[in-house]
Amino acid sequence: MILADIYQLWSSAWPAGLTMLGLGSGFAVVLLIASIKLKVEIDPKIEQIHGALPNVDCGACGFAGCGQYAKAVSENPEFLGKCAPGGPETASKIALILNLQISDSGPPERPIVHCRANTADKTLYGKYKGIESCTAANSLANVQACKFGCLGFGDCTRACQFDALEMVDGLATVNYEKCTGCGACSRACPRNLIEMVPFAHEHMMTVACSNKETGKTARSMCKVGCIGCGLCAKKADTFSIEENLAHLDYKKYQPTEDTETAINKCPTCVIIYVGKSAPPPRQPAKKTAAAKT
Amino acid sequence: MDTLNILLVGFISIVIVNNLVFTKFLGICPYLGVSGRIDMAFGMGMAVTFVVTLSGTLTWLIDHLILMKMGLEVTRYVCFILVIAGAVQLVEMYIRKFFPSLYESFGIFLPLITTNCAILGLCLFINLWGIDNLLEAVVLSFGAGIGFTMAICIMAGIRENLNMADVPESLKGAPITLITAGLLTLAFMGFAGMIR
Numbered sequence: 001m002i003l004a005d006i007y008q009l010w011s012s013a014w015p016a017g018l019t020m021l022g023l024g025s026g027f028a029v030v031l032l033i034a035s036i037k038l039k040v041e042i043d044p045k046i047e048q049i050h051g052a053l054p055n056v057d058c059g060a061c062g063f064a065g066c067g068q069y070a071k072a073v074s075e076n077p078e079f080l081g082k083c084a085p086g087g088p089e090t091a092s093k094i095a096l097i098l099n100l101q102i103s104d105s106g107p108p109e110r111p112i113v114h115c116r117a118n119t120a121d122k123t124l125y126g127k128y129k130g131i132e133s134c135t136a137a138n139s140l141a142n143v144q145a146c147k148f149g150c151l152g153f154g155d156c157t158r159a160c161q162f163d164a165l166e167m168v169d170g171l172a173t174v175n176y177e178k179c180t181g182c183g184a185c186s187r188a189c190p191r192n193l194i195e196m197v198p199f200a201h202e203h204m205m206t207v208a209c210s211n212k213e214t215g216k217t218a219r220s221m222c223k224v225g226c227i228g229c230g231l232c233a234k235k236a237d238t239f240s241i242e243e244n245l246a247h248l249d250y251k252k253y254q255p256t257e258d259t260e261t262a263i264n265k266c267p268t269c270v271i272i273y274v275g276k277s278a279p280p281p282r283q284p285a286k287k288t289a290a291a292k293t
Numbered sequence: 294m295d296t297l298n299i300l301l302v303g304f305i306s307i308v309i310v311n312n313l314v315f316t317k318f319l320g321i322c323p324y325l326g327v328s329g330r331i332d333m334a335f336g337m338g339m340a341v342t343f344v345v346t347l348s349g350t351l352t353w354l355i356d357h358l359i360l361m362k363m364g365l366e367v368t369r370y371v372c373f374i375l376v377i378a379g380a381v382q383l384v385e386m387y388i389r390k391f392f393p394s395l396y397e398s399f400g401i402f403l404p405l406i407t408t409n410c411a412i413l414g415l416c417l418f419i420n421l422w423g424i425d426n427l428l429e430a431v432v433l434s435f436g437a438g439i440g441f442t443m444a445i446c447i448m449a450g451i452r453e454n455l456n457m458a459d460v461p462e463s464l465k466g467a468p469i470t471l472i473t474a475g476l477l478t479l480a481f482m483g484f485a486g487m488i489r
Contacts (some may be wrong), residue, residue, distance in 0.1 A: 016368050019359060023372055027379040034383055038390040042436070131457065 031145055045076050045097055049240075054081040058161050060084040060182030070233060074098065084109065085180035109181045110199040112274055115150040116208035116281065119170035122149065122224040139191040145221040148210035150193055159188035176276045197250040203260055203275030205248060207213070207232075212243045219268070226270045232262035247269070300432045306488045307436035313411045314444035315481035317418075320411030322447055325470055327402055334449035336395070337402055338442025340384070342435065345412045348373075348380045349434025352416040353427060373416045381407045411441055447477065 006139045049070040052166040056236045057065035061082035063072055069209060073079040077100055087108060095101065123145035127138055134155040143151065152170035158208070164178035165185055172185070172194070186194040193210055211218045215227035228244030236258035238249045248271075264282070272281035313319045316325050320341075327337045360366055385403050389396045396403070406412065415437045424430050451473055460469050 015363055016365050019363060020367055020368060020371060020375075023355065023375060025361070027375060031379060031382055031386075034386050038386045040389055040393075064397075131459075 010288060013291065014136045041075060046070050048097045049074055049094050053083060053095065054090065056085055056161055058085055058180075058182040059182065060180075070241045084182040107198045107200040109183070109196040110176060110179055110204075110275070111181070111183065111185050111194045111199045112206045112208075113150065113172050113174060114193050114195060114206070114210040115148070115171065115268065116224050116272060117146065117149050117171060117222050118168075118186065119152070122146065122170065122220055123221050134188075135190045146211055146218075146225065148191060148193070148212065149222060149225075151191065155188045155190065156185035156194060159184040161198045174274065174280075174287060176274070183290060199275060200253070201275070203273045203278035204250065205253060205255070206250075206274050207227055207239075207248050207270060208272050208274075208281075211247065212245050214244050218244070221256070224270055226267055229267060231267065232271060235259075235262040237264055267274060296428070300429060302488055303429055304432050304436040306434065307433050308440040308443065309413070310484045310487050312384050312440040312444060312481060313414060313437055315478045317411075317414060318478075319414040320409050320441055321474075323402070323405070323409055324448060325474065326468075328445050328452055330451060331372055331446060331449045333402075335442065336443045338438070338445050340403060341406055341411070341441050342438025343410070344377070344380050344384055344406050345415055345438040345441070346431065347384070348377045348412055349415055349437070350418060350431050351376045351380065351389075353419055353424070353430035354431060356420055357425075368378055368466075369420070370413075371419070377416070378407050379445040386455045411437065444477075448474065451477070 033268075045216075047070075050067055053066040055066050059065070059071045061072075061084070063069040063077065069079065069083065072182060073082075073094060077098060079093060080098075080100065081088075081089050117246050125142050125145060128140070128143050130136055130140065132153050134151040134153045137151050137153055149173050152167055152172070154165075154167045154172070156172050157165045157167055161181055161184065162178050162182070163290070164175045165172055166175065167173070173186075181196070186192075186196050188194075191210070197206070198203065209222075209224070209226035210221065211225045213221065213225075215229060218225040218227050226244075226246050228241055228246065230241045230246075232239040232246050233241050236256070238252050238254075238259065239262055240247050240249070263273075266282075269282040273279050303389075307313075311317070314321070314324050323337055323341070328334050355372055355376060356369065360369060360372065381404065384406075388403070415434060419430050421434060424433060452470065455469060455473065464472070
């Protein structure tokens with residue numbers, strides 16, 4: 001009885017199985033022919049390079065994604081070392097694949113935000129209620145008093161793929177532990193506040209302001225803005241004043257006593273340390289009644 | 294003239310009245326997933342149109358010439374999926390060979406067409422509606438692809454404008470997209486009963 005059932009099952013199942021097998025092998029043959037006829041020759045080196053890349057498609061190299069960069073770098077070794085998230089490790093891996101000697105490309109670049117104004121430090125004329133984006137807010141003339149400072153709507157935080165930027169009290173703040181230096185934030189900022197700077201040291205000194213107004217105007221707008229007094233330039237020669245704004249030559253910067261004096265003498269505390277384990281910024285002295293007299 | 298009439302009515306019916314996305318709720322995954330930008334949506338629509346035309350025709354042929362003759366209608370699902378997967382593979386290889394730039398812009402979405410239920414849905418609907426004419430099956434498959442393209446492009450256009458709109462905090466992102474999809478479907482429900 002059971003044997004008969006099994007036999008019946010088998011007799012009704014085999015045509016189905018055979019048909020499926022036939023159809024499957026038919027398609028397999030078609031696809032096999034197609035894969036031979038339509039074969040695309042790919043340089044195995046490109047695939048190897050693609051494998052060595054971090055595969056985050058951040059666009060720091062200037063190409064649309066890791067695939068395009070792998071192709072470009074295999075054709076033109078000039079592009080070697082453009083991969084910021086991968087850093088020197090990836091560059092040396094690619095160099096190994098391409099049989100190249102790699103020259104030292106210098107310290108990695110990291111973003112620096114040229115503003116340190118928190119919400120309390122800024123002067124606002126009114127409350128902005130438009131689209132929550134810096135690009136949109138920037139097109140409005142008087143969205144905040146300072147035409148140069150951080151708007152705090154977080155275009156840069158949205159651009160960052162590595163979660164390395166966050167808005168802390170109205171100011172974009174870089175988490176240097178997570179940052180890979182791809183530069184997406186620098187491209188996203190409509191006010192060009194974020195500069196990519198070679199980070200030769202664990203933490204860097206920076207002028208955290210972009211305000212080019214004269215001292216009096218700058219002071220009226222922001223409690224922590226650069227007033228262009230030139231004290232830092234007098235104390236250390238890596239500093240210079242251009243258009244009422246202190247500049248630091250990041251390529252020449254070395255932590256010395258002079259720069260230490262400059263940071264301590266700055267009247268508005270606009271020169272700060274950024275980077276991993278950076279000392280907290282000096283707070284501007286509160287104008288107490290005693291100070292006024 | 295009569296054939297032409299039937300084909301034309303069938304085409305309009307599948308594009309507007311029986312649109313797979315709007316009235317059958319098939320292919321919702323790419324409809325919501327790839328409708329961020331109009332150019333991407335249009336590319337996806339074109340790829341789906343191609344695959345659905347090819348697989349609709351092939352499945353009709355296999356269904357009528359092999360499965361029905363041998364009484365193996367139960368294996369329809371498996372066979373149809375086989376055909377769709379094969380067609381997608383073929384399309385992928387073809388596009389990669391002859392249109393490398395298009396291939397790169399599609400990226401992952403090309404293989405994902407295999408799992409687009411609108412395609413399997415249409416192949417099964419052709420059978421369900423009892424289409425016994427190859428030409429009609431081809432026209433219906435092509436119309437389904439065009440209908441999908443239209444739906445995804447309308448959605449992408451709305452979503453591009455929605456980015457600029459002042460959406461309440463709790464509705465941002467997926468919720469407002471789903472609400473939009475619902476309203477769009479309601480609008481197209483108005484065509485129901487026009488033809489067939």
